[in-house]
Amino acid sequence: MKILMRPIEIIAWFTSEGVPRPLKFRISSNGSTSVVKVDKIIFKTEEKIAGNKMLVFRCQSLIEGRLRDFELKYECATCRWFLYKM
């Protein structure tokens, strides 16, 4: 997988314990935007590099007929989501 770290627009739902789960996100590339629905979350880890808490979600989705793995990152302090690797 390649590191991209692109900011994305996303819809996520939060459990009553405060754990976010990504549902679908929208990313724009070369002028066109595409919507990707997150089919499965494989695992979630937390990292605190440089004291900056980020949640990392390894996900899997059917994109254009192919099953692809990717990683989303949620930066807790700024409430921003990124497409980290694809």
Add this chain to the structure above:
Amino acid sequence: MNEQLIFHLDVNSAYLSWEAAYRLQHGSKIDLREIPSAVGGDPASRHGIILAKSTPAKKFNIKTGETLFSARQKCPNLVIVPPNYQLYMKCSNALLDVLKEYSPKIQRFSVDECFMDMTHTAKLWGDPLRLAYQIKERIKKELGFTVSIGISTCKLLAKMASDLKKPDGVTTLFHEEIAEKMWPLPVENLFMVGPATKKKLSSYGIHTIGQLAQANPDFLAKRLKSHGILIWNYANGRENSPVRSTAIAIKGIGNSTTTPFDVDNWREVKMVLLSLVETIGSRLRQGGWAAGLVAVSFKTSTFESFSHQGKLSTPADCTNEIYQKACELLSECWYGQPLRHLGVRVGELCTNDFIQLSLLNWDREKLSRLDKTVDALRTKYGSKVIVRSSFLHSGIKPLTGGIIEDYPLMSSIL
């Protein structure tokens, strides 16, 4: 064992490592620590000095404190990143949070250095050397940066020990190891020996820590007074201050600034003084202090320094009063030479809940209410929300001094 066991942690090239880790977390393909890079300067004005450098940058002989200009001449490909003090506070706090899991007594010595009191923890954590390696690896894995750890029975030796293996190392420096590990080092490596002391010691033929340790204490006391005895004790590993988790009470507050251009007229000098006093005033009131003593200091463009101080008739926490006093003090000792550096300091602090009203202090109550209102506005909306009108279109910042709130700078008191 009645002896203490102290760990000293030092983050390697802190500003640079933290910036490097942050960038990697955000998807950067380059690790700043592996290329010639440095933290420094103000990207807008392209002035500035090097605050931290990477190991590859050291090979180009780049020194901390030199100007970006001369650094770029030594290494044209040098990657320079601006400082980010909010990030550094976050990293420092994250480090402290991890360390607090191992000992309740932690002293944050500076933003990137901590002392941990590990006395009697052998039963909890086992062999201290193994624990130190564990902590070091955990910080590397969890937080993404490396530290050097020094282990000893007192803070001074622990701090000297952490310097011995950089980066990413653990070193012990117990009393029996001093002669082997510390005495061969040059005397300026000893904590509290700076360039001035080193020069004096060199003239007495003392070049290594070992020579200092074996020098005659009476001779040192005569030449260097109490400082001489202090460093002689340090060279022999004698130091026993406890690991302090609460700060020492402050004795004074000061701010100073180096101006980007020479200041040589009263109008501009007064503005710089006012901007310094604005910061000092808010710090005073925030701490609940009032000051009885005001001091101004300045450095001319030819690097001569002067300072002058005077008492206030009654202790004050009011920006205007301190400003008037500062101007008065400066007018008594400045003859109009171009200045590059100005500083204001207040001392003789006392609490400000009881302030004497004096017949000579005009409208003190009104000014005090004004100060409080301005403080509240700035806390809520940021310091730029309200400024003195004399700063409009002046090119001088309305508030000078300090880095960000509560930024822990290194102290000379262990």
